Structure formats: structure tokens, C-alpha cells
Amino acid sequence: DIVMTQSPSSLAVSAGETVTINCKSSQSLLYSGNQKNYLAWYQQKPGQSPKLLIYWASTRQSGVPDRFIGSGSGTDFTLTISSVQAEDLAIYYCQQYYDTPYTFGAGTKLELK
Amino acid sequence: QVQLTESGPGLVHPSETLSLTCTVSGFSLTGYSVYWVRQPSGKGLEWMGRMRYNGDTSYNSALKSRLSISRDTSKNQVFLKMNSLQTDDTGTYYCTATMGIRNYWGQGVMVTVSS
Numbered sequence: 001d002i003v004m005t006q007s008p009s010s011l012a013v014s015a016g017e018t019v020t021i022n023c024k025s026s027q028s029l030l031y032s033g034n035q036k037n038y039l040a041w042y043q044q045k046p047g048q049s050p051k052l053l054i055y056w057a058s059t060r061q062s063g064v065p066d067r068f069i070g071s072g073s074g075t076d077f078t079l080t081i082s083s084v085q086a087e088d089l090a091i092y093y094c095q096q097y098y099d100t101p102y103t104f105g106a107g108t109k110l111e112l113k
Numbered sequence: 114q115v116q117l118t119e120s121g122p123g124l125v126h127p128s129e130t131l132s133l134t135c136t137v138s139g140f141s142l143t144g145y146s147v148y149w150v151r152q153p154s155g156k157g158l159e160w161m162g163r164m165r166y167n168g169d170t171s172y173n174s175a176l177k178s179r180l181s182i183s184r185d186t187s188k189n190q191v192f193l194k195m196n197s198l199q200t201d202d203t204g205t206y207y208c209t210a211t212m213g214i215r216n217y218w219g220q221g222v223m224v225t226v227s228s
Contacts, residue, residue, distance in 0.1 A: 049209075049218035052211075059214075101165075104160060
């Protein structure tokens with residue numbers, strides 16, 4: 001199984017700051033046939049189902065603010081949230097969908113400083 | 114519009130079998146895959162398994178010996194059965210599907226394993 005290692009596990013931020021969440025996979029998620037990275041980012045707020053933010057490592061889902069930026073390739077990926085808003089306080093998960101089982105990272109909790 | 118709705122018992126006794134149903138609308142189970150994801154209370158997301166559009170299944174290695182996913186396409190339902198439940202199986206169980214660039218989740222069903 002592909003292991004997804006996410007860091008940090010929690011992050012305390014002030015509104016307006018830029019934050020970076022890291023996700024590392026135990027094997028490459030880049031498929032040579034289409035040059036796409038099979039990596040997604042989800043946001044989960046308390047009491048809610050997860051919401052897909054980014055897929056193919058860097059493509060924002062429709063309606064997701066452009067302050068959410070996904071980057072990276074191969075085994076190392078990053079979710080950057082620029083100018084954090086209060087509504088962004090949540091837990092963020094990376095997930096690989098390169099091969100089943102489609103494993104998740106352990107999550108990063110974004111909290112208010 | 115696309116909807117996924119999980120249903121099942123809220124309470125299961127230790128060592129018993131959990132049976133959950135995901136009822137979908139707005140798409141065909143023969144066209145798209147449905148996944149089960151769970152979240153133990155206060156913990157992260159765990160991918161459990163997949164019912165592929167063609168009827169094939171895939172499972173989380175750690176759960177494979179206890180888990181079974183099936184479907185009834187005529188009723189637009191996907192089923193999850195997991196046996197030998199223990200207290201650490203307590204949590205919220207979700208079904209989810211992806212159609213192209215759209216991703217949909219049910220609201221989740223809370224399952225408590227307790228005697």
C-alpha cells in the first residue's frame with residue numbers, strides 16, 4: 001500500500017497569514033502515460049463531510065478560492081493557503097488515487113492562533 | 114442532482130456484523146464507482162473499499178478479511194458488510210463518488226460499537 005505522510009499535524013495561524021501543508025507519498029504518484037499526479041486535497045470542517053479542494057495535485061475544484069494552491073510532483077506535494085481566512089479553519093487531508101487502496105494522509109488541523 | 118445517502122444501525126454490539134447501505138440518485142452505478150470511507154471518532158479518514166462501475170471490488174488491506182462490498186444496481190444501492198466489529202470500529206462511515214471533476218459525499222452515518 002502507498003503510505004501518505006502529512007506534516008505538520010497541526011498549525012496555529014492568524015488571519016491573513018500564508019500556510020503550507022506538506023504531503024509525501026511512499027512511491028511516485030506521477031503516471032507516465034498522461035503526466036498527471038494522482039493526488040487530491042480535501043478540507044473537512046467540524047460536523048461536515050470532506051470537501052474536495054484540489055485534484056491532479058494542482059487543479060482547483062470549481063468554486064474553490066484561488067488562495068488554495070496545490071503543487072508538487074512525484075512523491076512530494078504541498079497545499080498552500082495564502083491569506084488564511086477564518087472560514088479556512090479545518091482539517092486538511094491529502095489522498096492518493098494512483099493505486100488502490102486510495103490512502104489518505106493523517107490530516108493537518110488548521111487552528112486560530 | 115447527485116445524492117448519496119448512507120443508512121444503517123447506529124449501534125452494533127462487539128463481535129457482530131455491520132451492514133450499511135449507500136443509496137444513490139442522479140447517476141448510475143454502472144457508470145461510476147462508489148467508495149466507502151470511514152472516520153473513527155476524533156481521528157482521520159480511512160479508505161475502506163471500492164465498488165467499481167463494472168462490479169469489481171477493491172479493499173483496504175487492513176480490513177480485507179472482514180469487509181465485503183456489494184451492490185444492487187436495480188435499487189441504486191451499494192452495500193458494506195464488515196464482521197467481527199470491535200470498539201475501535203466506532204466512527205462515521207461515508208460513501209462517496211467521483212464523476213469527472215465532481216466529487217460527492219454522503220452526510221455519513223455514525224456507528225457505535227458497544228455492548
